[in-house]
Amino acid sequence: REEYLEFINKANISCNLFVGEVHGGTTHVEAMMARNIMIAPNINAYKFKYEQSNNMDYPFIFELTNGEIDTDVLAQKMAMAVNTVLDGNNLQYGELNRDLAFEYESYEKRVDKVVEDLRSIIKLPAEV
Numbered sequence: 001r002e003e004y005l006e007f008i009n010k011a012n013i014s015c016n017l018f019v020g021e022v023h024g025g026t027t028h029v030e031a032m033m034a035r036n037i038m039i040a041p042n043i044n045a046y047k048f049k050y051e052q053s054n055n056m057d058y059p060f061i062f063e064l065t066n067g068e069i070d071t072d073v074l075a076q077k078m079a080m081a082v083n084t085v086l087d088g089n090n091l092q093y094g095e096l097n098r099d100l101a102f103e104y105e106s107y108e109k110r111v112d113k114v115v116e117d118l119r120s121i122i123k124l125p126a127e128v
Contacts, residue, residue: 005030008027008030008031008034008036009034011031011034011036012036012037012081012085012090012094013036013037013038013039013078013081013082013085014027014028014031014032014034014036014037014038014039015038015039015040015074015078016028016031016038016039016040016046017039017040017041017069017074018041018044019041019043019064019067019068019069021044022044022045023044023045028040028045028046029101029105031097032049032097032098032100032101032105033097033098033101033102033105034098035091035094035095035097035098036094036097037060037081037084037085037090037093037094037097038060038097039060039061039062039074039077039078039081040060040061040062041061041062041063041064041069042061042062042063042064043064045104046061047061048104049100049101049104050100052100052103052104053096053100058093058096059077059080060077060080060081060093062074062077
């Protein structure tokens with residue numbers, strides 16, 4: 001785990017290609033928190049986070065073709081990401097990704113929702 005976290009924090013780009021998992025897996029959140037450019041299909045949790053950002057069009061998310069990843073489109077996004085890093089323009093995307101991951105996936109931001117959900121199914125004291 002320690003080597004993995006060191007690796008992902010040294011990386012600049014992450015490809016997260018889940019198409020059948022609603023939340024997109026844990027690795028995409030870890031990559032976003034590490035300020036990586038994240039390449040992903042425009043579906044489910046990936047799509048939701050970028051739709052919520054409202055401050056820029058995120059160029060590394062792509063549409064599926066007939067429900068599948070088009071490898072030509074994926075290759076274009078990967079080349080674009082590499083060029084963005086080589087040009088030194090990846091910081092804006094890294095900061096956006098870190099902010100979105102924190103906003104939608106962090107314990108600090110989700111704890112109130114968890115408590116609210118627990119209150120709806122069990123009786124909790126008001127001070128919890």
